[in-house]
Amino acid sequence: MKKLDSCPKADGYRMPAEFEEHAGTYMIWPERPDNWRNGAKPAQKVFTEVANTIGKYEPITVCVSDAQYQNARGMLADYVRVVEMSNDDSWMRDCGATFVINDKGGLRAVDWSFNAWGGLVDGLYFPWDKDDRVASKMCELEQADRYRLDDFILEGGSIHVDGEGTAMVTEECLLSEGRNSHLTKKEIEQKLKDYLNVEKVLWVHEGIYNDETNGHIDNMANFVRPGVIALAWTDDKNDPQYKRSSEALEYLENETDAKGRKIKVEKIYTPSPVLITKEESEGVDAVDGTLPRQEGDRLAASYVNYYTGNGFVAVPVFGDPNDELAIKKLQELYPDRKIEPIYAREILLGGGNIHCITQQVPKAK
Amino acid sequence: MKKLDSCPKADGYRMPAEFEEHAGTYMIWPERPDNWRNGAKPAQKVFTEVANTIGKYEPITVCVSDAQYQNARGMLADYVRVVEMSNDDSWMRDCGATFVINDKGGLRAVDWSFNAWGGLVDGLYFPWDKDDRVASKMCELEQADRYRLDDFILEGGSIHVDGEGTAMVTEECLLSEGRNSHLTKKEIEQKLKDYLNVEKVLWVHEGIYNDETNGHIDNMANFVRPGVIALAWTDDKNDPQYKRSSEALEYLENETDAKGRKIKVEKIYTPSPVLITKEESEGVDAVDGTLPRQEGDRLAASYVNYYTGNGFVAVPVFGDPNDELAIKKLQELYPDRKIEPIYAREILLGGGNIHCITQQVPKAK
Numbered sequence: 146m147k148k149l150d151s152c153p154k155a156d157g158y159r160m161p162a163e164f165e166e167h168a169g170t171y172m173i174w175p176e177r178p179d180n181w182r183n184g185a186k187p188a189q190k191v192f193t194e195v196a197n198t199i200g201k202y203e204p205i206t207v208c209v210s211d212a213q214y215q216n217a218r219g220m221l222a223d224y225v226r227v228v229e230m231s232n233d234d235s236w237m238r239d240c241g242a243t244f245v246i247n248d249k250g251g252l253r254a255v256d257w258s259f260n261a262w263g264g265l266v267d268g269l270y271f272p273w274d275k276d277d278r279v280a281s282k283m284c285e286l287e288q289a290d291r292y293r294l295d296d297f298i299l300e301g302g303s304i305h306v307d308g309e310g311t312a313m314v315t316e317e318c319l320l321s322e323g324r325n326s327h328l329t330k331k332e333i334e335q336k337l338k339d340y341l342n343v344e345k346v347l348w349v350h351e352g353i354y355n356d357e358t359n360g361h362i363d364n365m366a367n368f369v370r371p372g373v374i375a376l377a378w379t380d381d382k383n384d385p386q387y388k389r390s391s392e393a394l395e396y397l398e399n400e401t402d403a404k405g406r407k408i409k410v411e412k413i414y415t416p417s418p419v420l421i422t423k424e425e426s427e428g429v430d431a432v433d434g435t436l437p438r439q440e441g442d443r444l445a446a447s448y449v450n451y452y453t454g455n456g457f458v459a460v461p462v463f464g465d466p467n468d469e470l471a472i473k474k475l476q477e478l479y480p481d482r483k484i485e486p487i488y489a490r491e492i493l494l495g496g497g498n499i500h501c502i503t504q505q506v507p508k509a510k
Numbered sequence: 511m512k513k514l515d516s517c518p519k520a521d522g523y524r525m526p527a528e529f530e531e532h533a534g535t536y537m538i539w540p541e542r543p544d545n546w547r548n549g550a551k552p553a554q555k556v557f558t559e560v561a562n563t564i565g566k567y568e569p570i571t572v573c574v575s576d577a578q579y580q581n582a583r584g585m586l587a588d589y590v591r592v593v594e595m596s597n598d599d600s601w602m603r604d605c606g607a608t609f610v611i612n613d614k615g616g617l618r619a620v621d622w623s624f625n626a627w628g629g630l631v632d633g634l635y636f637p638w639d640k641d642d643r644v645a646s647k648m649c650e651l652e653q654a655d656r657y658r659l660d661d662f663i664l665e666g667g668s669i670h671v672d673g674e675g676t677a678m679v680t681e682e683c684l685l686s687e688g689r690n691s692h693l694t695k696k697e698i699e700q701k702l703k704d705y706l707n708v709e710k711v712l713w714v715h716e717g718i719y720n721d722e723t724n725g726h727i728d729n730m731a732n733f734v735r736p737g738v739i740a741l742a743w744t745d746d747k748n749d750p751q752y753k754r755s756s757e758a759l760e761y762l763e764n765e766t767d768a769k770g771r772k773i774k775v776e777k778i779y780t781p782s783p784v785l786i787t788k789e790e791s792e793g794v795d796a797v798d799g800t801l802p803r804q805e806g807d808r809l810a811a812s813y814v815n816y817y818t819g820n821g822f823v824a825v826p827v828f829g830d831p832n833d834e835l836a837i838k839k840l841q842e843l844y845p846d847r848k849i850e851p852i853y854a855r856e857i858l859l860g861g862g863n864i865h866c867i868t869q870q871v872p873k874a875k
Contacts, residue, residue: 147588211596214643218650223512227650229594231576278579285583285592286651 147290149253152339158245158253159342162308162368164453166508168252169204171283172196173502174217175235176210179435180270181495182428189220191491192235195459195499197222198485203455206286208232208279228286233261233276236497238363239300240276241504242283242291245342252509255340256280256291257299262358263323264298269357269496270435287506297336298324302361302501304341307368310403312337313347317360324359345403349393353377353415354386356445357436363500364447366393369411369478372402377447378412386415413474416465419446425494438494450498451475454505458482461489461498512655514618517704523610523618524707527673527733529818531873533617534569536648537561538600538867539582541575544800545599545635546860547793554585556856557600560824560864562587563850568820571651573597573644593651598626598641601862603728604665605641606869607648607656610707617874620705621645621656622664627723628688629663634722634861635800652871662701663689667726667866669706672733675768677702678712682725689724710768714758718742718780719751721810722801728865729812731758734776734843737767742812743777751780778839781830784811790859803859815863816840819870823847826854826863 153159174192175181181188192207199205200222208230209217218227232240239262242254259277261268284291305313319325319333328336334346352360366376374397379386397408426440448471451460458479462468468486476484492498518524539557540546546553557572564570565587573595574582583592597605604627607619624642626633649656668683684690684698693701699711717725731741739762744751762773791805813836816825823844827833833851841849857863 146591211640211643214647218646226511226653229596229647231594275576278576281583282579282594288591 146284146288149290149292152292153245153253153255154339154342157247158251159247159308160243160245160255160306161507162306163505164368164370165308167203167455168506168508169206170199170454171237171241171504171506172205172207173230173232173235173237173279174207174209174213175495176213177234179430179432180234182425182438188491188495189217191487191489192502193220194487195502196225198459198487199452199454199503200224202457208237230279230282231275232279233270233273235495236302236501237279237504238302238501239358240279241301242280242289243301243304243341244287244289244506246507246509248510250509252287252289252507254280254284254287254289254291256284256293258294258297259300260298260323262300263321266323267321267359268323292340294336294340300358300361301504302358302363302497304337305362305366305368306341306343307371307402309371310344311347311371312341312343312345313349313362313366313368313374315349315352315360315362315365317351318358318362321359343403347397347400347402349396351389351392353445353447354384354389355443357496364445364450364498366397367449367451371404372406373409373411373478375411375413375449375478377415377449379415384418411474411478413448414467414470415448416446416463416467419444419463419490419493421494436496444493446493447498448475450500452499452503453479453482456482457485459485459487459499461492462486463490463493464488511649511653514655514657517657518610518618518620519704519707522612523616524612525608525610525671526872527671528870529733529735530673532568532820533871533873534571535564535819536602536606536869536871537570537572538595538597538602538644539572539574539578540600540860541578542599544795544797547790547803553856553860554582556852556854557867558585559852560867561590563824563852564817564819564868565589567822573602595644595647596640597644598635598638600860601667601866602644602869603667603866604723605644606666607645607654608666608669608706609652609654609871611872611874613875615874617652617654617872619645619649619652619654619656621649621658623659623662624665625663625688627665628686631688632686632724633688657705659701659705665723665726666869667723667728667862669702670727670731670733671706671708672736672767674736675709676712676736677706677708677710678714678727678731678733678739680714680717680725680727680730682716683723683727686724708768712762712765712767714761716754716757718810718812719749719754720808722861729810729815729863731762732814732816736769737771738774738776738843740776740778740814740843742780742814744780749783776839776843778813779832779835780813781811781828781832784809784828784855784858786859801861809858811858812863813840815865817864817868818844818847821847822850824850824852824864826857827851828855828858829853
C-alpha cells in the first residue's frame, strides 16, 4: 500500500466517530513482564475476555509476537483472527492506525509517529520502534493507503471525535513536553484539523489524576453522540480528581461543537481510588527504563475508558460499588447497545483500560 | 480459526491443481545471510521482480520478518501486500499451507509438519520452528480452518496434483530417511490420498541431480493439465541427470492417471550445468549447521520450477541457450497464458527457484 503525502482534509477523508459502524477491531496481545505482572498471564486472560466479547459483535483481530503466537492462538476463541505483529507493548489504541473514510467507500489511515507517551522526556519505555511500525502493518492488512506523519507525535487515546467536525483532546497531553513541543498550540490544532478533518477542537485542560499517558482524553471523557459527552466524575472535593473533572465540566458546558450545538455533559462517577497491592507490585519485573509499578501507587481508574462497537459497549469494572452505577448510566446513554462489563483491574494495572487496548476499523461506506 | 482433527477426503475437500484459478499467491522475503549471498540483497531484488510480476495478475502477499519489514515494503510495488511473519528462510512452497477447497465455496488448509528438508538427519538448517508456524499464520490471514499433521513431514514442493484425483511425488524425497521413515510407502501414500483427496499417486523415482531437497518433484516434473506432464530433460548421456530423467520418462509413459488416461510427457530441456562461482560462494556467511555454498558445486537448475498463475506462467531463466527453447515450449503448452521469464540465478543459488518461493491460494468456488 502507498504512503501518501497529502492529508485527509485535502482528499475528502474524515475520521468517523467510534460509535459509527465498524468493519472490525484490532488489539495487541500483552506479554512484557516488566509491565504485566506474573509474566502477563493474568492480563492475557482479561485480554482474551475482551477479544472474545468484541468478537461476538464484529470481526476482531489480535496482533501478537511470534514468541506468543501459539499461546495466544490457543487461548483466544476460534473466531478471533490472530495475526503476527511485533510490538513493544499492547496499547493498540495508541500505536495503531487512525482510520479515515470518505463517502465513496474509501478507507485510508493516519499513521502518527509514536514515542511511548513522551519519548526520551517522560516516555514509559525504550525502545518503541516496533510499536511505531504497527500502524503501517495494519494498513497492509486492511489494504489502506496511509498518511504518515514523521514529524508529529500522537496516540489514538489522546483524541476523540464526534464524526461531525469536532475533536476533543486534553492540553495536559497534547501540549506535553515529550510530544510536539516544537509546535505551538495553534499549529497542533491545525494538524488535528488537517488529519482528522475536523473544524473544531475542544481542549479539556487535564485528564484523569496520575494517568501516566499525560492525561489522555479517552480515560476522561468521550462522545456519546454529537453534542453529548460522558465525563469521569467525583463529588469528593478532597480527591485530586475533583478539580480536574470540575474544570472540564465548566469548560465543556460553556463550549459549542463544530455544528454550533451546546454540549450536554453526562457524569460517570469514578470508582474509589484503586491502589497497587504489594503482591501486584512484586509480580512485575523490575527493569531500568520502564515505569515501576509500586505498592500503594494510585491507578487511573475510570469507567469512561469504555469501547463502543457494533451493538455493544465494553466497559471496565473494578469490583467497586460504583460499577453498577456506571453500567446503569451507560445503558441509559446507549439504549440500543448491549453493555458488556468486564472485570479489568489487570488492564488497569498495566496502565490503561479497554479503550486503550482496542482500535476500530470503521466501515467504509 | 480452528484446528481440525478429520481429513480433507472425509470432509469433501480436495487440493486443486495449481493451474486452476487462484485467489492469490504468498511468498516469504529472503534475508538469512548464511544462505543468500551479500546479505540477501541480490536475492531481494529477484524476489521483488517475482512478486511484482505475479501481482500484475493476481493478489500477492509477501511475508517478512519485522527486521526486514520496512526494507521489503520499500522495495516491493505498492500493489504487493506486505505482512509480518517470522521465518527461518524464504521457501513458501515448502513451509506454507497446502490449501484445499470443496464445491461449496469452502477453503481450508493442510498444515504439514516442516523439518527443513530432513530434520536432524539431513535437514538444511536448524532450528526451523518459525517456518513450521507459517502455515497456521497463513490460515488466519485467509480465514481458513486447518488440518494439522503433527506426525507427518511434508513440503509443498514435494507434491503436485492434477486436480482430478492424481498426485505426483518422488520416492527419493517422500521415502527419505529424514522425513517419515517410521511409515511404509503404503502408509505415506494413504496420507497423501487422505489429505490431498486423490485416488492415485505417481511415484517418480528421483528428482533433479544434486537437489538438496532430496529431489522435490516440483523441480523435476509438473502437470500441465490432466494427462500431460512437463519433465526436465537432457539428451546428454554423460550428465547424471540423464538416467534420472530417462527413468521418469519410462515410468510416466507406462502409467495411467486416476481417470485411467495414458500420460503424455513433454520434455523441457535443462540448461547446461550451473556451477557456483568463487565470488558467489564467498558472499555467503559460513555458519555451522547450514548447507555450505562452495565454489564449483552444481546447482539443481531446471525450467520446470516454474509457477502457474491466473493468466501467466513465471519461468526461471539462466542466461543459457536453452532459455529460449524452454520459453517457446511453455508457450506451446500454455497457449492461453503469458510466459513471464525471470532471470533467477540468485534464487537458484539459494537452493530452489520460482516454484519453491511461491504458494497459491486457490479460489474457493
